[in-house]
Amino acid sequence: MDIQIKTLELFQRDDALELVWKVFLKYEAPDYTKEGADEFFKSIHDDEWLNQIKMYGAFDGDRLVGVIATRQEGTHIALFFVDGEYHRKGIGRLLFQRVLEDNKVNYMTVNSSPYAVPVYEKLGFEATDKEQVKNGLRFTPMKYQVE
Numbered sequence: 001m002d003i004q005i006k007t008l009e010l011f012q013r014d015d016a017l018e019l020v021w022k023v024f025l026k027y028e029a030p031d032y033t034k035e036g037a038d039e040f041f042k043s044i045h046d047d048e049w050l051n052q053i054k055m056y057g058a059f060d061g062d063r064l065v066g067v068i069a070t071r072q073e074g075t076h077i078a079l080f081f082v083d084g085e086y087h088r089k090g091i092g093r094l095l096f097q098r099v100l101e102d103n104k105v106n107y108m109t110v111n112s113s114p115y116a117v118p119v120y121e122k123l124g125f126e127a128t129d130k131e132q133v134k135n136g137l138r139f140t141p142m143k144y145q146v147e
Helices: 009-030 034-043 092-100 117-123
Strands: 003-007 056-062 063-071 074-083 108-113 132-134 135-145
Touching: 003 092, 009 034, 009 056, 009 063, 034 135, 056 092, 063 092, 074 092, 074 132, 092 117, 108 117, 117 135
Parallel strands: 074 108
Antiparallel strands: 003 056, 056 063, 063 074, 108 135, 132 135
């Protein structure tokens, strides 16, 4: 498996969001109310929000298998999803390392879903507050301090 990490172009955004939604439905949605799932769907289809993020993709050949997106000049992870077939193969770490390379400050934040908290902890993030719910979305604020 030869995974390539690339900055996604605008024409690749629909494929990326399709992967995000597919992975969300399988792994994240069970932890959310219908309101939360609807809110997430709405956010990934909001052009104003999408225009504020920079997206990266992990490719296995021509197949997009992972997506990470940042905003606030790379200091906040807005989306982070890897196709279930590719879980536990280091693809998330490759995506995260690429984002760190482009990060211009000494920290990163994320509002982690319940499912992803252990993933972020493994990457070195620490919770900065308890789990919260906003518009049906459950999340734990977390921070990574760049060394």
